[in-house]
Amino acid sequence: xxxxxxxxxxxxxxxxxxxxxxxxxxxxxxxxxxxxxxxxxxxxxxxxxxxxxxxxxxxxxxxxxxxxxxxxxxxxxxxxxxxxxxxxxxxxxxxxxxxxxxxxxxxxxxxxxxxxxxxxxxxxxxxxxxxxxxxxxxxxxxxxxxxxxxxxxxxxxxxxxxxxxxxxxxxxxxxxxxxxxxxxxxxxxxxxxxxxxxxxxxxxxxxxxxxxxxxxxxxxxxxxxxxxxxxxxxxxxxxxxxxxxxx
Numbered sequence: 682x683x684x685x686x687x688x689x690x691x692x693x694x695x696x697x698x699x700x701x702x703x704x705x706x707x708x709x710x711x712x713x714x715x716x717x718x719x720x721x722x723x724x725x726x727x728x729x730x731x732x733x734x735x736x737x738x739x740x741x742x743x744x745x746x747x748x749x750x751x752x753x754x755x756x757x758x759x760x761x762x763x764x765x766x767x768x769x770x771x772x773x774x775x776x777x778x779x780x781x782x783x784x785x786x787x788x789x790x791x792x793x794x795x796x797x798x799x800x801x802x803x804x805x806x807x808x809x810x811x812x813x814x815x816x817x818x819x820x821x822x823x824x825x826x827x828x829x830x831x832x833x834x835x836x837x838x839x840x841x842x843x844x845x846x847x848x849x850x851x852x853x854x855x856x857x858x859x860x861x862x863x864x865x866x867x868x869x870x871x872x873x874x875x876x877x878x879x880x881x882x883x884x885x886x887x888x889x890x891x892x893x894x895x896x897x898x899x900x901x902x903x904x905x906x907x908x909x910x911x912x913x914x915x916x917x918x919x920x921x922x923x924x925x926x927x928x
Contacts, residue, residue, distance in 0.1 A: 692724035693746040693794045697769070701746045701796070704770025706820045711812040718803060722796045727789035730857040734774050734787040740800045743773045748793035749910055751853060754784045763850050765827060766790075766913055776821050778804050788853055790861075791906050843874040844884045845912040848894065852903045861903035870901075 693701075698719075702708060707715050725743065727733055733750065734741050750767040764785070767773055773787045778800065806813040834842060847870060851863035865873070871881040885901070888894045893908035894901050903909065 692726070697746050697794075698796060701744055701769045705744055706772050706775065706816045707744065709812075709816040709819060710806075711810060714806050714810050714813050718798050718806070719796070721802060722798050725795050725797045727793040727795070728857065729789055729791050729861065730853055730855070731789050732786060733789065733793075733795070734777070734785070736786045737783050740777055740781075740804075741774050742778070742798045742800050742803055743787075743795040744798065745769050745771045745773065746794045746796055748789060748791050749906075750787055750789050750793055751849065752785060752787050753850070754782070755786070756784075761850055761854075763846060764831075765824070766910060768910070772820065774800070775803070775817060776824055778807065779817065779821060790849060790853060790910070839912075840874065840876055840880060841884050841887070841912050843876070844870065844881060844888075845909040847873050848901060848903060849906065849909055851900075852906075861906060862897065862900045863903060864900040866900075 702715070702719065707718065710718075722744075724746075725733070727748075727750070733743055736755065745767045746769055749769075750771070750773060751763050752765040752767065752773070753761050753763045755761045765771075767787065773795070777785065803813075807817050808814070847865075848863045851865050852861035855862045855864070863870075867881055867885065868878055870885075871878040874881065885894060885896070888908065889896070891905070891908050893903070893905045895904055896902075
């Protein structure tokens with residue numbers, strides 16, 4: 682697997698970096714700690730489907746500035762499940778400093794520019810600075826909240842979001858030097874998301890009309906990953922009785 686490319690002479694703009702920081706857990710850290718981490722960071726560019734964190738590899742922490750990535754786990758027989766999508770402002774790998782998971786990876790979906798923070802510095806500040814530790818605790822709490830929301834999504838959620846999730850998961854397994862292609866038939870996709878084939882066909886038609894996907898003889902071409910990603914940000918419309926408890 683190719684290594685991430687470190688870019689020193691070009692990269693995201695200062696404005697893009699500042700906006701990503703403002704959306705991230707870094708914004709809730711004490712200013713001296715945040716400045717120390719950002720000053721020592723480096724810009725890294727990942728090509729589509731390139732890994733930032735591979736399961737079992739040493740800890741790395743990155744702030745997504747442009748593009749988006751996915752976090753997923755895999756089983757011994759190669760099956761995968763996506764846990765989270767990292768948009769600008771997302772911190773990749775921060776929770777793994779506290780709770781290491783050998784089966785979790787972070788992978789670029791489209792081309793990604795991120796700011797890689799020094800993992801040892803984050804770990805040291807987390808132990809010594811209460812403000813940094815609390816920001817990290819809030820970050821882990823957001824993962825717990827998302828896990829509860831995802832349980833509701835899989836049980837009661839919007840079919841469009843389930844289809845988009847599965848298409849992106851499959852497309853991320855296509856060769857890195859080619860287009861994003863989900864090698865799946867409509868019937869297999871319907872079975873994977875627990876819906877009828879006509880229902881999935883209607884969702885695919887909507888996505889095709891929006892220019893997000895195009896059917897091919899060998900699968901489904903993802904032409905606009907950002908449109909699929911937008912579908913993942915829509916929470917399911919549920920009765921208040923089905924919403925997770927704030928406790």
